[in-house]
Structure formats: structure tokens, C-alpha cells
Amino acid sequence: MSLLAIIDTDGIVTKETKYGDSSRILTVITKNHGKISVLAGSVRRGKSGLLTATALFSHSRFTLFKSGSSSLYKLNEGELVNSFSTLRESLEKMAFASYLCEVTNSIVQEDAEDTEQFNLLLRCLYLLSKDDANYEKIKAVFEFRALTISGMLPNLSCCGKCGSVSDISAINPYDGSVCCRNCLSDSPSSFPINNSILAAISYISVADEKKIFSFNMSDNAIKYLSELGEKCVGILLDKKFKTLDYLRRVTALG
Numbered sequence: 001m002s003l004l005a006i007i008d009t010d011g012i013v014t015k016e017t018k019y020g021d022s023s024r025i026l027t028v029i030t031k032n033h034g035k036i037s038v039l040a041g042s043v044r045r046g047k048s049g050l051l052t053a054t055a056l057f058s059h060s061r062f063t064l065f066k067s068g069s070s071s072l073y074k075l076n077e078g079e080l081v082n083s084f085s086t087l088r089e090s091l092e093k094m095a096f097a098s099y100l101c102e103v104t105n106s107i108v109q110e111d112a113e114d115t116e117q118f119n120l121l122l123r124c125l126y127l128l129s130k131d132d133a134n135y136e137k138i139k140a141v142f143e144f145r146a147l148t149i150s151g152m153l154p155n156l157s158c159c160g161k162c163g164s165v166s167d168i169s170a171i172n173p174y175d176g177s178v179c180c181r182n183c184l185s186d187s188p189s190s191f192p193i194n195n196s197i198l199a200a201i202s203y204i205s206v207a208d209e210k211k212i213f214s215f216n217m218s219d220n221a222i223k224y225l226s227e228l229g230e231k232c233v234g235i236l237l238d239k240k241f242k243t244l245d246y247l248r249r250v251t252a253l254g
């Protein structure tokens with residue numbers, strides 16, 4: 001006997017793949033059901049609203065069906081909340097948004113509620129879509145906050161070797177710790193950090209989700225934070241992100 005499940009959920013389209021002649025399979029990060037795969041059949045004329053609702057980066061309210069043991073949801077209705085259309089109109093915005101989506105897709109599990117990661121992605125896409133977006137800051141905050149939510153952020157409270165809380169001067173994603181100046185030689189695979197970088201990572205990890213961007217840093221420090229963020233994300237998720245290579249090619253042009 002096959003059971004039919006119907007769900008209504010907010011979701012963000014984070015990936016689309018062609019399927020057959022006219023269908024697509026969407027990866028959607030939902031507010032209440034984690035990551036899901038959705039079969040979006042061909043869209044008939046007069047239903048162009050559905051096309052916008054299912055476009056890459058769109059935030060929409062979906063009504064979905066799932067039958068029996070199939071892991072694939074079928075799209076019934078999609079009502080657009082925000083199309084984030086500017087993300088598809090600029091190479092740079094597109095590159096940053098694609099990277100945030102790829103990282104989120106690899107963190108959020110299938111059918112496992114992860115509202116915090118959904119909210120984080122939504123907030124970051126919103127900021128990216130604005131005219132005055134600080135791309136590297138959005139990326140860096142996203143990276144360290146995503147690691148915090150998923151429980152992977154290195155322990156920042158004291159040196160992982162000797163327990164000292166002063167002179168913290170490196171972060172080591174390989175063993176999930178930070179390291180003081182005296183122990184640096186015991187932690188060769190760590191990355192150097194100064195007090196202001198440590199303070200920024202700490203702030204991003206503990207701030208209320210609405211306030212994670214409320215700190216100021218020089219452009220150079222933000223750039224370093226962003227480089228550190230992508231190293232930590234790559235090492236801790238044990239993945240090379242194709243969208244990051246693309247992003248760095250695009251930013252090199254600017």
C-alpha cells in the first residue's frame with residue numbers, strides 16, 4: 001500500500017538539474033523538512049508563475065506530494081515569496097550565491113529539519129541581492145555561522161594543546177581547536193589568526209541570528225576572514241566545492 005504525503009513548506013531552490021525533455025529535478029532547502037529533491041514537470045503555458053517560483057535561488061512556498069517510499073517529491077503548487085532576481089543578473093552575485101547554495105546542500109541532510117541553516121541561507125541571499133552587498137563579508141559570516149550551526153566549528157575557548165586562554169594565534173580545523181603562541185610548533189597544519197580575527201569568529205558563532213553581520217572590520221581583515229572561512233569549510237566538510245573555483249575565477253576578473 002502506498003502512502004501519500006502532502007507537505008506545505010517554505011523553501012529555497014539551491015540546484016536544478018534537467019530531467020528528460022522538459023522536466024527538472026530541484027534541490028530545495030526547506031524551512032521544516034531539511035533538504036529535499038523535487039520533480040518539477042513541464043510547466044504549461046499560463047503557469048509562468050510556477051516557473052519563477054522554481055527558478056534557481058527563488059524563495060517560494062511549495063505544496064508537494066510524496067508517494068510510498070520514493071525519495072522524490074512532486075511539485076503541486078509553488079507560490080513565489082522572493083525571486084532574488086538580481087542574483088541571476090550579475091556574474092559576481094551569481095557566483096557567491098551558487099557557492100552558498102552548494103555548501104548548504106552539503107551540510108543540510110535529507111528530510112531532517114534544519115531551520116537555522118535555512119534562515120542563514122535566506123538572510124545571506126537577501127543581503128547578496130542588494131546593491132551595496134559586501135560579498136566577502138557575507139561569505140565569511142555564512143561560512144563560520146554554518147560551521148557553528150552544524151557543530152563543526154573548532155573550539156575557540158582555549159588552546160587545544162595546553163589549555164591556555166591567552167595569546168591564541170592560530171586555528172586548526174584538522175583537530176577542531178585553536179592554538180596559543182607557545183604551542184604553535186605542535187600544530188603545524190594550523191592557520192594564523194590575530195585577536196581581531198578570533199573575536200570576529202567568536203562573535204559570528206554566538207551572536208543572535210539577526211545580528212551576525214553587526215561588526216566592523218577593515219577590507220583586508222574581511223578578506224583574510226573569508227579565505228580562512230573557505231579553508232575551514234573545505235577541510236571540515238572534506239569537500240572541494242566546484243562553485244568556489246568558479247567564484248575565485250569571477251572575483252579575479254574584478
Ligand SMILES: [Zn+2]
Nearest residue numbers: 159162180183
Ligand atoms: Zn598552548
